[in-house]
Amino acid sequence: MATNSRNFFFAGGGTAGHIYPSIAVAEKIVAFEPMANIHFFCSMRRIDAQILAQSSFTYSNLPARGFSLRPGNFFGFSSSFFKSYQTAKKIIAKANHPIVVGVGGFVAAPVCLAAHKLKVPVVLLNVDLTPGKANKMIARWADEIFAQFEETTEYFTKTNAKVTVAGCPLRDGFENLEPDKAVAALGLDKDKRTLLVTGASSGSEHINEAICLLLQKLNDFSNDWQIVHITGSSNRELVESKYIHAKISHRVLGYYNDMPNLLAAANLVVGRSGAVSVAEYAAAGVPSICIPYPYHRDKHQYLNANKLVEAGAAVIVDDLADAEERADNLWKRLLELMKDEKRRAEMSKNCARIANTTASSIIAEKLLAIRG
DSSP states (O other): OOOSSSSEEEEEOOSSSHHHHHHHHHHHHHOOOOOOEEEEESSHHHHHHHHHHTTEEEEEEEEOOOOOSSSHHHHHHHHHHHHHHHHHHHHHHTSSSSEEEEETTTTTTHHHHHHHHHTOEEEEEEEEOOOHHHHHHHHGGEEEEEEESSGGGGGTTTTEEEEEEEEOOOOOGTTTTHHOOOOOOTOOTTTTTEEEOOOTTTTTHHHHHHHTTTHHHGGTTTTTTTEEOOGGGGHHHHHHHTTOOSSSEEEEESSSSOHHHHHHHHHHHEEOOOHHHHHHHHTTTOOOEEEOOTTTTTHHHHHHHHHHHTTSSSEEEOOSHHHHHHHHHHHHHHHHHHOOOHHHHHHEEEEEETOOOOOHHHHHHHHHHHHH
C-alpha cells in the first residue's frame, strides 16, 4: 500500500449480500479519489473469493466463524475470532490514515474490534431492516452507521454512533441499465417475455424444487415466455436434468455476474428477499414474487420484502416445508402475474417509488470526509 495514500478496509462476507454493497462503495471511493487504497477482509467461504476475484481490489481471507455457545463449537469460534483479530490488527496498524467499514457477517466483528483498539474510525454498513448479531456488536464501536431503511435506526438508539439512512449501495450497472446486453449474452428471444428465477448468489434448493415441480404447467406459456433459472453452482446439474423435457425455452445457470442487466431484461422475477435483492429488484424496475428465507429468527427477509409489497411492486409467497404445497402457492401467483401484463406494468412503475441508485455515492463521499 502506498504510504501517502488513504486506506479503506472493508470487513465482512459470507454472502454476496455483504460483498456487493461494499464493492459498490469501494468503486465510488476510487472514482472520487483514485489514489485511495482499498482492501477487503472476507470469510473463507467460496462466494467471497468468487466475487472479489472479479474486482480490482485486494483481499485477505480470515478464519472467523459464526458465534456459538455450544461446547463443541465455542472453542473454534473463540480461536478463529482471535486469529482474525490479530491478522487484521497487524495489517491495519501499518496503514496510513486507515478507516474500517464493517459490512456484516461474522468476519466483520474481529476486524472492527481491531480497528477500535487501534483508535481507527469504524463505520458500519447495515442494509437489512433488522441488524444481524455481528452488526449489533459492531455498533458499539462505530462512529457512523449507514442504513438502508428508516426503521433500522431504532435498533441503534443505544449507541453513540450517528445513524444515516442512505439506502443500499448498488453496483454501477444499476445506474446505466442495458438489458439488451443480457439478452444477447444469454441468447434470449427478444420477442418473448422472461421469467427470471434466482435464489441469490448461493441459490435456493426450495425455490429450485418448486419451479421444477411447475415445469409442466409452465410449458403452457412456451409461446410467449422463456425462463432464466439461476440455481446456485452446486445445484445446476440437478436442476438442469429436470428441464430435459421442458417445452418452454430456458437457460439454466449456476451463477451469473451481470445481474443488473439481467434483472432489467426480466419481465418477472421469482427470488429471495435479502436486503440487496429487494434493492436490486426496485432499481431494475422488475415486478417480483418474493419467497423470503423462512428460518431467520428475526424473519428479516419478510420485513425486506414488505417494503416492496407496500410500494405495490411485489407479492410474497411463503417458503413452506412441504414442496408440493410450496409449489402450488407459487403457481397461483405465477399464473396471475404471467397472464396480467397490465398489473406487471403497474408493479414495474411502482418500483420507482423506492428505487435508490445514489447510496454508494453518498456513503463514499461521507467516508472520504472522515479523517483517519
